[in-house]
Amino acid sequence: MSGPHHSKRFARRRRYLSQAAGILTALLIVAVSPLQALARTDQPAHEGTQQGEGGAGGGLSAARFEHPPGDSRPTMLWFWNGIITEDLVDRQLTDMRNEGINEVVIFPDATSSLSPAFFSEGWFAMVEHALREAQRTGMKVWLYNDRNFPSGRAAGWVVNGGTVGGRVYEPHPELRPQSVARSELDASGPGSFDVRGRFPGLIPTALSVSDGRLKVDGGYVTTLGRGSDWTDYTLSFDTQPLQTASLGGHNYAQAGWVYRAQDTANGYIYLLGNYPHVGAAGGNLTKIIYKNGAYVSTRVIPLPFNVVSGRSYHVETRVAGDHIVTSVDGTVVDETTDATYARGTIGFREATTQHESATFDNLRVTAPDSTALYSQTFDSESALSDFATPVPAGNVVAVAALPVRDGKPDLGGLVDLTDRFGDGTPWSVPDGDYQIEYYLHHARTDFGGDGYLNLFDEEAITRYIQVVHDEYYRRFAWAFEAGVVRGLWDDEPRIATGYGAEPPWSDLVEDNIARAGSTPAQTLAATFGDYGPAGSRLRGVLSNAAGDALAQAYYKQQGDWARAHGTQIISNPLSDDRPPTWMLRETGDIHKDNQWIQVPGGDAISGRVAPGLRNLVPRYITSDGHQQGASRILHENLGAYGWGVTPQLARYVNGAMGVRGVNLTVLHAYWSNPDSVRYPPPLQPSNPWWDSMDGVVDWTGRVMELTRGQANAPTALLHPQTAAQAWQRTETGDALDNDFRTITYALEDAQVDFDILDEAYLNGDPAMKRQAVVSDQALNLGPQSYRVVVLPPTPTISGKAVARLEEFARAGGTVIAYGQLPLQESDGQDEALRAALVRLFGTDPARPQPTDHRVGSGHAVFVSAAPDLQRALDEARAPAAHLQPASPDIRVLRVKHGPDRVFLVMNEGTKPVDTTAAFPIVGTPEIWDPDDGSHRIATRFDAAPGNRTTSVPLHLEPTRVLAVVFRGQPPAPHLVQSPLEASTVREVDQDTLEATVIADRPGDFTLVGARGPREYRGSLRVEGSFTPIALDGPWRFRFEQPRAEWSERQLGSWTQVDRAYSGDATYERDVSLPAQDLASGRRLILDLGSVRDVAHVSVNGTQVGRLLWEPYRLDVTDFLHIGENRIDVTVTNTPANAHGGTQQSGLLGPVVLRPQQETTVQLS
Template sequence: MSQRPPRPFRAAPASAPTTPAAAAVLLRRGVLAAAAVACLAHASPHDPAPRDPAPQDPSPHKRSAHDPTVYQRIGDVARHLATPPADARPMMRWWWFGPAVEKSQLALEIDRMKEGGIGGVEIQAVYPMALDDPSRGVKNLPFLSPEHLDAVRFANEKGRAAGLRVDLTLGSGWPFGGPHIGIGDAIGKMRVAAVEVPAGAASYPLPVVTEGEKIEAAFIGAGTAKEYDATRLKALPAVAAPDGRGTVAPAAGPRVAVYYIASRSGMQVKRPAVGGEGFVLDHMSRRAIDNHLKNVGEPLLKAFGDQPPYAIFSDSLESYGTDWTGDFLEQFQRRRGYDLRPYLPLVFSGQGADAPALRHDWALTQTELVEDNYLKPVTDWAHRHGTRFRSQTYGEPPASLSSFRHQDLFEGEGAQYRQFSFTRLASSAAHLYGKPVVSAETWTWLRSPAHTAGPLDMKAEADRMFVQGVTQIIGHGWPYTPPDAPEPGYQLYAAAVFNHHQPWYMVMPEVSGYLARVSYLLRQGAPANQVAVLLPNDDVYAINRPGKTSLSGELPKFIKPELVQQIMDSGHNLDYVDPEAVLRVGLDRYPVLVMPNVTRLAPEVLARLDAYVKKGGKIIAIGATPSLAPGFLDAQRITAEVKRASAALFGRGQDVTKNVTKIATDLELGRALQSVLPGDVRVADIRAGDVRVGDVQKRISFVRRKLADADIYFIANTSNEPVAASLVFREPRRHATRLDPDSGKLAQSALAPALTLAPYESVVYVMSDAPLPGAAPETKAREAAVVADLSTGWQVRFPGRAPVAMDKLVSWTDSEATRYFSGQAVYGKTLTVTPEQLAGMRLSLDFGTGTPLPDSGVHAHHSGMRAMYEPALRDAAIVTVNGQRAGTLWHPPYRLDVTPFLKAGANQVEVKVANLGVNTLAGRELPDFRLLRLRYGNRFELQDTAKIAPQPAGLLGPVTLVGEAMR
C-alpha cells in the first residue's frame, strides 16, 4: 500500500497531548506549507491543463475499442461526427432478476441492444421476480453458482462478439456484501451504552457485549442515562468483569457510566440475488475488502476467462450507520497524531467547544480509511486482473471529491443541475484529475411509475447530465425479461425501462445516436469551465455526526441552490474543487474561485490561495472567511496562523488589484461575478425591440470544451418553453459553425447568432480559427407559413386490425378498442403538392407544438423527473414519404423537412407512431408477489402503482405542411 501524502493542517488546542507522532505531523506541515508557496513561483494562471494530473492507468490490458480518443484539433473531431465512435455510445445497466436467465434470451437481448445503438452493458444481479417453475423454464440460479457464472461467461462472449462493452457489478444488489461477510467484517458502528449508577452504589451492571462488539472506552460522571455532561466524564477501566458487574467507589449522588462499544450496524445487502444475502461489508476495513475480492471478485473474474470486463463497478456508498471500524483508534493515532480515546464522549455527544474540531478529525480519518482500504486496493486488484475500477464515490462513509483520484473511471448521478449534485461532483473530479470520460447513472427515477418514460423524457434528463460535464450515459436501465413474461416486460422496482419491450424503441437508434454524438463531443480537448467553487470539506467534517458521516450528504448545507443558480444565470458553468485538489492540482485553469462560508481551512491552502490571487486569480468570498484551524491538534497556534493569513488575503477589500471580493449572501454572487468575469455565454430575450437578460438565461444551460483551434459549446434549452434570443460568446473566434447534434450536420453561422430552440431542444456551436470543411453555407428562411392543413382524412392501421378512418385526430385512449393498446400504428395519407410549392421552398411536416406543464423543475428524488411538456405527437414517429424514410421524430420541434422526398402531384405519406408501454400495463391486474415474498422475503415494492394509467397516444394534431421561402 502506497504511502499517503500529508493532509492539510489538522489542529488542536494548546492542551492537546504532545507525542512523537504529533511532532512528526507538525514537521511535515511546515515543509508542506513552504513547498506550497515555492511551487507556485513559475505557475501560469488559468492554464487549462492540470499541473498534477492523475497517474496513468497502470493496468496491463491492451487498448480496447471502447477506450476514448481525445482530439485537440477540431478537424480531427469533425471527421467522426456522422458516426460517433463506439466508446461514446450509451450503456445500460442490465438487471438480471434472480438471477433467472437463460442463454438464448441473453443472446436475443444483446442483439436488440446492438440494434438500438447501445454500446455496452453493466451486468447486475438483483432480487428474484418469480419462483422456480420448471414448466415455464424459470430457475433462479444462485449467485456465484456454476450456472450463474456460466451465464456471465456467455453474456460476456456474446456481448463482445456484438461489439458491446461489458462491465460487471462486483457483487449482488448493493452495497457490496453477502453471505461471506461475517459479523467481524460487517459495517462498523460505535454504540454508546449509558448505565445508571445509583447514589451510594459500589457496583452496577455492565452493558452486554455481543458478537462482533468490543468495549473501546468507559467513563463515569454525574447525571443519568438520559442526561449528562460529556465534558465532565472521567475515564473508567474498560474491562469486562466475570460477574457482569462493574465496581466503583460509592458517591453521594447518582452517576452514569458511559461505555463506548465498537459494534456493527447490521445493515443487509439491498435487493440481493438468491444466494447474495448477507451483511454489507465494512468499507474502512482492508480485511473485509480482501474477503470480498477473494470470495466474490475472483469467481466472477474467472468466469470472464482471458476476456476480462472492461470495468468492474461499484454503486454509490450507502453503508448506512457506519462511523467506526475495528482498528480505528490505532489508525487515528497514526494519522492525526493524538489518541482519540479520551475524547470519545465529546465526539459522540457533540458537547463542548472542542467537539467540532474532534469530529472533523474523526470524519477525515474515515475518508482516509475508505481511500486506503477500499478504493486503492480495489483499483490495484482490478489492474492485476486486466480491468478497471468504475465507482460512484460519494455517500457514507464520507469520501471526498479528491477520493475519486484513486480509481480509474468516475461516475455520478442526479439531474439536479441547478443545485449541488453528485453528478457535478464526479465531473469536477474528472476535470481536475485529467479524466476525459465521466459517466452518470441516468434516468434512475425518470417519470415514475415505470413504463411511462419516453424518448423526450430521456433527452430532458440526459441534457441536464451533459451540462454538468457528463460524457458517458449509463442508462438505468434494461431489465432482463423472460420470453413468456407479459408485455411490457419486467421492471426494476423503481426505475424506468429502456428496452425493446417499449413500443417507442423503434427510434432508439436515433436516441442513441444523439447521446453518443454529444458524449463524444464533450470529451474532446479540455474542460473550460471558468468558475470554481471551493467545497468547504473541513467545515462539513466538523458538522458530521454519529451514525451518518458523509461529505456529499452535508455539502448542500453550504452549496445551496441559490449559489449554483447565480453562477449559471450569470452566463457561466462551474466546477467544484476541494482543499486537497487545491494542493495537488492547483487553480490555474479557473479565473474565478468562489468560497461559500469557508471558516475552517489549512494554512497551506490559504498560502496557495494567496499565490493564486497574486498571479491574477479572482476570489469571491461569500459570508464568513477562514478563521479556524481545521482540526484539533495544536488548534490554538494554527488558528492564529489561519487568522493572520486570512486577514492578509481577505482584508485587502477593494484594493488596486480588485482580485478579492467579499459579499454577504449567495444572492449577491451573480452581480459580483459579472464584475470580475462577464458571462462565458450570454443569451437575451428580444421582445418588441427590447433586449432583456433574465428568464431566458435561466432556461439555457451550456458546457464548453476548449481545443487548440476551436471551442465547442453544447447549448440546451432545459425548459419547457421555446427560446428566441440573441447569443453572445465572450471569447469568439474567427468562424462560427452550428452543429445539429441529432445528425452531425454542420452549417455556417454568424459569430453572434440568433438562438431559436424549441422546448428541450439543444444545439452545438463550434467557434474556430478556420472554417470547418463540409459546413453548409448559412441559409435564412422567411417565417414559415401553413401550406396545407393535414389534420383530417387519415387512415390508421393497428396491428392485426383492419384500417380505420380517422377524420379527426384523437388519442388512442379515446376509443375503448385501443385505450390499453401499447404498440405501433401507421397513419397514411395522400398529400398533393404543386410545382410552384416545390420551387424555392422548404416544405416540412409539422406535427404541432404541445403544452408546457406548470412545473419545469426536477421532482423529489423518489418521484423522478420528466419532461414537463405534453407534445401533440405521442411519443415517437418514423415518417415515410413515397416509400422513402424521411426521418424520425422523438423530441421538439416535431417538424421534419420532407422537401427531398416530395414530387409534384400526389405523394404517399406514412407516419408510424409508437406510444408508451404503460398503457398495456394499465389494462390488467398487477402481478401478485405474495408467494415470492413468502419464499424470499420482501426485497422490493413496485413504485407508484396507484398512478398507473393509460397515457395519451398517437397523433393529436394539428398536422400541417409548412413552407419557408429560402433566401
C-alpha cells in the same frame, strides 16, 4: 401489448431515414430548428489563430462525430434476471447491436428466478459464452462485482462462508458492518463507580421514550432483552403507525412487531400498514418469516378497515404451539398455522432504509395462565434498559464520564474511563453529577443485505476481492487481457451513517482517530452530543477518520487491484447527488473515494434528473474525473424512472449529464427476462419505441464524443468538507447543504462551468494523493488549472486551506466568497482564521462588508447578494458564455480537443430560448449538431477581437444540445446582423457577398455581412402570405394491431379510445395545395404540434423521416405536389399504458404546414 413488430413500417425505417437524410439535411437544420444557418466545411484546423495555443492530442474528428464509435455510444446495463441460455445471450446481444449498442454491463439480479445461480459453474459458463460472443462481434463487457446491488457483500461468502469452484471460504461473521452505539448511566459523587460491572449492554439507538410512549425510528429489528425461552404467550400493545415509510415516491404508514424471535435475524415479523399492495390497498397485515436476516416467506392479508397514519390501534398476537391468532381492536384479522419457530422473545421492526417509525404503549406479554411475563407503559427513559442486549466487553471501544452542569453534560470536563473499563478498576467519582457513556460497536444487519461486509475494514475488503475480483480474473484473464472485459462495476455501497446516527467502526477508523491526535472517547462523546463549536471539531475528527478508512479499505484496495491487473473499476457511490453533509453520511468523502478509481461514476435514477428539477448530479464525479485526468467519466441514466420514459426524456437526461462533463453514458436497462422488470423502463424489444433506440444511441454518442476531450473550466467551487464533517446532522449542517445547493445552481444559471474542489486538496490532508499547487497565476490540480475559486457560505474552514487561497490570490487568482465568511477554524484556531480572512478579503468575517480587495497580483471579493455574485463572476471572466438576453435555463461546458475548443450548449428549460452567446474566444465558429451529426461554419456571428469574444445567435428548443466549436478556421464570409436565418453565405467577388436566407414572414429586411475586417450591406423585401395551413378536422385513425379498423376522429390522445394500449397507431389525412404554395423558393414545414411520443412521417407514400422529440417538424416540400396530397403519421407511445398508466398517447396536434421562403440576397 402491441409492439413495434405489429407495424410493417418499422422494417423500412433505417433505409428511408438514410435515404431522406441526404436530401433534407441542408434544409432541416435551418428551416426546422431555426438556429443560425450554417455552411458546411471539412477544412482542418489552422494553427496560430487568435484562439490561443492548442492542447496536446488530436482535434475533433468529423467522421467520429457523425458516426460515433462504439465506446462513445451508450453502454447498456444488462440485467440477468431469469433463465440464461446461450441462445438468449446471442439474441439479446444482437438486439443491442442492431440499435448501435456495442458495450454492456452484465449485472446479476440474483433473485430466486436467476438460473444458473450466481458464481455457479453454470454461471461462469454463461459469462464465458457472453464474452466469447462479444469478442466475435466486436463488443465490450463490464462485469458487476457482486451478486446484486449494493456492492460489498461478495455474495455472502466472506461472512457466511461457502464454496466457489474448488475454493472453500470459511465464514467470518466478525467482518459484518460495525457501528458504534451509546448506552448511558448516571453517577453521583463523591463515591466509587464500578465502570466494568455497571456496563448495561447495548440499548438500541432506534428506541426513545417521549410523552409516555416508546418511539421506534428504524433500527430494523429490536428485541426485548429477555424472553428467549418463552413459548406460548399473548403479545398485546397499542401502536400508532406513522407516515414515514416511502414507496414509489409516496409515503405510507406502518407499525411492525416481532415475536418468537431467536435474535434480530430470526423470528416472525408482522406489519400493520397501508402500503398499496395489490388487492389489499388501504389496510393490510404483512406476515413475514425471517431467517438469517432474509425473508423466506411473505404474505399480505387485506384488512376490513383502512390503516391511518397517527391513529392508535390495539393489537394482540397469541401463539399456542403452531397456532397463531392476531386481532386488531378486538377483531380477529388472521389465523395462521406455522411451526417454524417454537420459542423466542418479542420486539419491534421498523426499516431503517425506508426511515419508518411508529410509537408503542401498554406493552404486555401474558402466559396462557394469565401470568404477566412482561409489562411496560414507558413512563420514563429507564424503560429502554429492558431492550438492552448483552454485548461482549471487547466490543466496548470507549467509556466517558461527562460532568452534568446546569442540567447538561459538559464535554470540556470529559474523563476518559476506557482504561478503567478494560482493567476493571473502579473510578472515584468526584463531587457532583456525571453522565457515564459507554460506546460499543455492534454488527449491523439492517442495510446491505445478508452477508454484507464492513467496508471500513481492510481485511473484509481483501477477502471480498479474493472471492469476486480474483475469481473473475482467474477464469477470464484472456478476456481482460484482450480488452473484451473493460473492467468491474461497483454499485452503491452502503455505510452505517446512511441509516441512522451511529458512526461506522473498525480498527482502521480508530487508528485514524489516533493519528489525528484524539481519542475515541472524545470524538464519540462529541458525535452523540450537541456541544457547539468545540464538539463540532471533535465530531469532524471522527467523520474524517471514518471517511479516510472507507477510502483506504474499500476504494483504494479495489483501485489498486485494477491497476495491478491492467483493468478498471467503476465507482457508483450511493450518494453522488447530495449536498455536503448529506453526501458525507451516505458515501463518506466522495473525492477521497474517487481518487483511487479509474472510472468515476454516478447515476440519475428514480426521476431525479428531469425538466424542472434541480440537484447536484453529476458534479462530484465529473469534478473528480477532471482533476484526476480520467479518460472516462460514467453516468448510469434512467434507472427506476418508470414505464413512461420517452426518447425526449432520455435526451434531456443524457444531455444534462453531458453538459456537466459526463463522457460515458450507461442506459438502464435491458432485462434478460422482460416479464420481470423490477426497475422500469425496459430498454429492449418489449418497449414499443425500441426500434427508435438507435436515434437515442446515435445522438448520445455524438454528445459523448464532444465531451471526451479535456475539461477546460477555469472556476472551482470549494467543497466545505471540514464544515460538513463538523456539522452533519445539525441545523447548521442543514443550512450548509442548502447554501451549497443555492450557489451551485447560481453558477449554473450564470453559464459558469466549474469543478467542485475538495477542501482537503488545499489543507495538506495526507489522505489525498495530491495537493493543489499555485503556479502560473492559477491553482493547479492534476490537469486542471483554475483562475477563479468560489467560496460558498460555510461556518468552518481549515486555516491551511485559507492560507492556500491567499497564496493563490497573491499569485494573480481571484477568490470570490458569497453569503458569509467562516468564523470557526477546523483545529480551533479561530483568531488566526479571523486574521487570515481579514488579510485576504479586507473585511472582518464577523461583520463582513462587500469588498473587492486587492491581494498581491490578484484579488479577493466578498459579496452578500446574488446580483453581486453574478457581477463578480462576470468581472472574473468565469462564465463560459455571456448571454444576451440572459437565460437561467442555458448550460455551457467548454472542452479542449487538442487545438480545438468546444463550447457545449444545452437548453434545460421547457420553452425555446433565443439569445446571442458571447464566447470568450476569437475565431470562426462552427456549429456541430448531435441531432444529425453535421458540422458547419456558422453563417451568423460577430468576432470582436477588442472584447476577446465571438458572439453567435442561437435558437435552442427545449432539451436541444449544440456545440459551438472553434478549430482555427480562416475568416469566412458571414452575416453580422440579420433578422433572418441564412443557409449559406459566400463570397461572389471581393466586393460582393451572397446570402441565401430563409424567411417565415413578409417585410423589409436589412442584412450586414463581413469577411475579415470589411463590412457588407444588403436589403431584401419578402412578400406573400405566410399563414400556416391548418390540417385540422378529422383524421383517419387505426391502431397497428391485428384486425384493427380505420375510423375518423379529431386529433387527441388515443387513451380516449383505449387507455391501456401501448404500441403504434397511424393517422392519415389528405390536403390539397394550390400552385402558389409550392412556387419557386417556397418551403413547407410540417409541424405536428404535440406528439406522444415518436412519429414516423410519410408523404404521398414516401417515408420522409422520424421525429423522436420536440419540435416535431419536418421539411416536406420535396415530397409534396400541386393538388391532392396524403400525409401519414405513425405514432408510437411508451409501455406505460400497458402497465396501468394513462399517459397521453398519439398525435395531439395541432398539425399545420408552415410556409417559408428561401431567397438569395447580395451584399456589397
